[in-house]
Amino acid sequence: MSRRLKGAKKAAEKVIHSTPIYIYIQAGMANPGPPIGPQLGQRAINIAVFCKDFNDRTKHLKPGIPIPCLISVNPDRSYNLKMSTPPISYFLRQAAGVERGAMNASKEVSGKITVKHVYEIAKIKSQDEMYDCIPLQTICKEIIHRARTMGIQVVHRLDANEYAQFLEERKQIVEKQLKEIEEIKQAKLLRTA
Structure with missing residues (x-):
């Protein structure tokens, strides 16, 4: 009985209910500094990997174009990045x-x-x-x-x-x-x- 409770407790701890981050990032210019770094760091996302991923996805765009991004964080510290067209x-x-x-x-x-x-x-x-x-x-x-x-x-x-x-x-x-x-x-x- 106590094993089940411990297993259920561990499963419950893994679920992280965090609100998604909505932020404007300039195309090809994501860096670990503010405002991206602190917001992603609070949610334990690897900032360097995120910046590299974002810059790779936007390398075909003119640098500096503001891109609205919706970042949702998964329990395993991975993320889903949805990008829209500029405002x-x-x-x-x-x-x-x-x-x-x-x-x-x-x-x-x-x-x-x-x-x-x-x-x-x-x-x-x-x-x-x-x-x-x-x-x-x-x-x-x-x-x-x-x-x-x-x-x-x-x-x-x-x-x-x-x-x-x-x-x-x-x-x-x-x-x-x-x-x-x-x-x-x-x-x-x-x-x-």
Whole structure:
């Protein structure tokens, strides 16, 4: 009787109910440092093996692309890694040719994309497990909504020369905004010191 209890106790100890880790990792740039190392180390995963595995899986992608990853840990310290396509915001910034969205999306335009861009992004995102049974039209609506929240206009046609001029003007506005943000930070630091 006591042998059965000991065997059942050992089996119960092996079951680890941990929540999966959801993290963005840059393609081909996984390293044991933060934020990956501490999160995987807490769950007793071999960090060096994980980094090598992730970098091998993403070597065909452009380095630095943010990849959403879902990591679930097994009781034997192994893991299951599910990777998705980059987030919609990444694709929108790439299509618009901007580094960041608008600070106030209702008052300023940070970039412009065409309907064709929206369709191409939707085709890529439809490969994700999350969008498995969702129609392409619904994904397109979500992309358009996300573009609006970032201050990116969706237009039917886009002239390359006009847009290049727009981006130059936008670059100056962004530099001015970044200077204002830095001045506010410095003012807060002076008040607290």
